[in-house]
Amino acid sequence: MTEKYNFLKPYTFKNGVTIKNRIVIPPMTEAAALENGAVSQDELRYFNIHTGGVGMFIIPTMNVSDNGKGFEGEPSVADDKFMPGLKKLANTVKQNGTKAILQIFHAGRMSNSKILRGVQPVSASAVAALRPNAETPCELTESEIEQIIEDFGQATRRAIQAGFDGIELHGANTYLMQQFFSPHSNRRSDKWGGSLENRMRFPLEVIKRVHAVVEKYADDKFIVGYRISPEEIEEPGIRLDDTLKFIDVLADQPINYLHVSMGYSWRTSLNDKSDAEPIILKVKKVVNNRLPLISVGSIEKPTDVEKIIDAGIDFAAIGRESIREPKWVQKVELGQENSIKYQMSLTELDELGVNSAFFDFLSAMNADLHLVGSDQPKDDFAENLGVVEGN
Template identity: 95%
Template structure:
């Protein structure tokens, strides 16, 4: 094994869990679950092909409540009936020392009544998202909020019993946990909304619920992560100052890592163009070594990942690139970097485990998606999958 790169070195969490290297596959929606939310054979095949090299594999997000489903083909962890598939999934991903982390979420207003089979989506407040054809959600009652918090705890219990090494709370990408934090989607005047402290309450209560499940059903080696989006462009919306204050609180919670979700790892503020300091470095200062960080966004080549780790960020997540080349880590370990694939052809979809549902999802996200070998012009696949790492 080459010792050329620092990202190949192991990392040990404060709870004693050692991750074999600093490379992570972030949660990337493949939209290939069965209609009822059960894990499909196609999903198992995809994960079997892509696991084994990275230190941690974060499984694409699963809903914790029936009304939390956000898209078709989304797997669910909302009921014990899904346990057989969840156990197979955990076992499949845990190859060659790779840690299997299950991301869990509630979509909130980022769903619609068609996906929910006639049920109106819910959110912190009855405010529609600023996107085409967005439906106005129904404001959650306090008992419903408490139930969803409990649902996160039950989902964690299922993840533990299924054999996963950890869970990641999806507090990013405009889903329900972020909706409660955002002044755009949260216009409440009770204890769940209003000032910054109240808007932090829902995600912090979810963390408490998850921690209670971990203490009851797991040992101290179970990993709990939190994914966060730093800003929104809506007005009113989340601004970086509030996020950094929230992160300062998160760093003292019973979680094991913080995953900063951005399309470009070195992105600067969307709202303050005069600020040229990368957000991830601002986050690092606030966290101040209390939690390890995962950075994601357009990390493709070994040099990209090394720049992240050399900057004091603990983990680098390679999303789109891991789809194109499941053996990325292994090739780097063997000194075969010249053989890494940075494009993907339609002729390679089957060997990569990318079925038609996954491909349709990618096209739906990116209408200008070009694939080598398609009837569209040849193009670099990496440049056409900008949002897939953020799901």
């Protein structure tokens, strides 16, 4: 029954790590950590319910620095004191062969002084985001930039020691790594800004530091991924040509996969409406088999996933549908596709491990959960809001 789907076949990275199938759960913020950033029991319960079927489960993003927190209920990997919870989390997700990948980030200007308890947010330059009530961040100094790069390295060390199978660097959804690449948020004239090459420097230095930590603390089976958003709608902002040039460089870095963050997997350019070629296929051409790709965005049914794989994309990430149906992969494997749930009821939240904080976060972001009897709008601008599918 399962042989008709190529997405159930395993994939082996160049470092020898085999992923049991081509299905990924992307990092979807659940806003359910303890106030101090420690992993909560509610989070562990949610992951326990939803893991075990997919090949890779990318854990929702954790901040690497105290001033990198982006929202309430966000878990942290910025201190060794969080190790007990991190170890429990890694152990919980690693069931039935599922690989546990921890996404790490710094929110940069996508935070505020309330979330940071009176501390002003930071970014590449003192330019506020074009969002309601956005605060103007402090421009990072050279030493502060170097410290954040080191923070990414130390977060990677903790992920290794906690037992995760890998980390994903969050270079998407308008957060700090993207802020350095963006001509909107980066107006610097030193080596960290200005030219395209200089705007690449911060994420490339983060990759370099992470790679050094992996070589020191892990074996060659540890996975390092990178997540990227292709475009911005701001002016000036990231345009697709610059992104493809950056991806060409990324493909030769010591990373194991590239995760392309979009609200719709077959999306075309936001800025050039005359360009009808899906962005993911443009990325595929540039990468040219140097890295495996993960595509995400409004993928729900087995036929949706198979279309991604048939196009030569290596992995498909199922976001909101994985919330509604924790046993999606298992049901496909057993030939029980007719029993897959594509809607959910408010009465099912507890059995799905979705606590009130998680649900409130999803609702605030207008995430379409296909609630029974709901007229909930679809989040057409999900990636620009830094929302599920995800964060």
